Amino acid sequence: MLYKDQLGREVEIPSPPQRIISVVPSQTELLYDLGAQVLGITKFCVHPDAWFRSITRVGGTKQLNLELIASLQPDLIIANKEENEKAQIEALAARFPVWTSDIRHLADACAMITSLGEILERRHSAQLIRQRIEEGFEALTPLPVAVPTAYFIWRDPWMVAGGDTFIHEMMARCGFRNVFEDLPRYPSISLPQLAASACKLVLLSSEPYPFKEKHIAEIREYVPDADVRLVDGEMFSWYGSRLMHAPAYFEALIRQDGQ
Numbered sequence: 464m465l466y467k468d469q470l471g472r473e474v475e476i477p478s479p480p481q482r483i484i485s486v487v488p489s490q491t492e493l494l495y496d497l498g499a500q501v502l503g504i505t506k507f508c509v510h511p512d513a514w515f516r517s518i519t520r521v522g523g524t525k526q527l528n529l530e531l532i533a534s535l536q537p538d539l540i541i542a543n544k545e546e547n548e549k550a551q552i553e554a555l556a557a558r559f560p561v562w563t564s565d566i567r568h569l570a571d572a573c574a575m576i577t578s579l580g581e582i583l584e585r586r587h588s589a590q591l592i593r594q595r596i597e598e599g600f601e602a603l604t605p606l607p608v609a610v611p612t613a614y615f616i617w618r619d620p621w622m623v624a625g626g627d628t629f630i631h632e633m634m635a636r637c638g639f640r641n642v643f644e645d646l647p648r649y650p651s652i653s654l655p656q657l658a659a660s661a662c663k664l665v666l667l668s669s670e671p672y673p674f675k676e677k678h679i680a681e682i683r684e685y686v687p688d689a690d691v692r693l694v695d696g697e698m699f700s701w702y703g704s705r706l707m708h709a710p711a712y713f714e715a716l717i718r719q720d721g722q
Contacts, residue, residue, distance in 0.1 A: 466582055469565040469575060470544060476560045479584040480539035484532060486524055487543040490564065493576060493703030494541070496592060497585040503535050510705070527551050533558065541579070566629050569600060569636075572702035592704050599710035606638030606717055612664040613642050613657055614699070615682075617672045620651040624699075633699045637713045639664060658685040665689050668696035692716075 464478045484503035485491040491508040494501055503521045504514060519535065522528040524546045532540070537559050542552050544565040555561050562582065564575045573593050580589020614624040614634060624630035626644030634641050642660040643650065657665070665682050667674035679691045697705055698712045 466562065466578070468562045469571065469578075470563050472563070474560050474562050476562065476582055477538050478582075480560070480582065482536060482538045483541065484521060484535060484537040484539070485541045486521065486527060487541065487546050487564070488524070489697075489701035489703035489705060490541050490543065490575075490579070491703075492701070492705060493579065493592070494583075496704040497580060497583055497588045499583050499585065503532060503537065525551075527555075529554060539582070566702045567627065568629070568632050569596075569706075572629070572706060573597060576703070592707060596704075596706045596709075599707065600636060603636060603710045603713055604717070605636060609638050609640035610664050611642045611660070611662045612639035612666060613660060613662045614639075614666045614668065615672075615674065616649055616668050616670075616696070618674070618678065621654060621657075622649050622651050625650050629702055630699045633709070633713070634666075637717055639666070654682070654685040657682070662686060663689050665691040666694045666699075667691065668694055668699065670696035670700070692719075 465473050465475055467473055481500065483499060483501045485494055485501055485508065486505050488505065488508045491504050492510040495511050495514060501514065501518060503519045505522060505524050506520045507524055509515050521532050525548050529551065532555060540555055540559055540561045542561055542563045544563055552561055552563060566572050566575060573596060576589050576593045580586045612634060614630055616622050616624060623643045625646040625648050626641060627647055631641050631644060642662045665686060667678055674693055682691045695712060698709045
């Protein structure tokens, strides 16, 4: 059958596919929760642990082992525009069905969940996951006064989430105003730039860079009056079924900030 992916491409996929490879961690977890059968994942697909330990790993999200993937003869590869390298995905799409997501907003994530439910013939499971996500975010009440916030994803160089990212929307839904919202994607910044941003809250993500307590002191040298916290990066950036748990996590962050 023909399905349209989130890049607007028509992809012919057997109904239902039986030999699936996922090259996006958050979508791998979604496939598990949908009850799909998967034969290949990336080395970053750490959830669920049972799959991480038992299923063939086909490289990293940006360094896929194309020969290994080809040897598995997939009838569906599930990719993402941002997380995977365009040239590699195009090479795979020339040989196999590749369905690619493009996630900027919560609505995109919900649409992706519905689409994969249809492709996998797991419509009811997808509907339940989407409903739980939407209800959770509808019940989430952001801070009444937005807090100027910076969200770091990397160190050396220091990199933050810009205004056209999924992380940015998650921040906004908490009432955290992204002080770097005018910059695209994941820009490199200097700590003096951070100091000049007048931010009151700094969030240090657990991924892709594993920020630890020791990094808080580095940041505080430049923004001594700001609150600096370690946060779970999966809650801010994973756009699959983990979104079912994000609103409760955000509620706790908001309550902490409102104290």
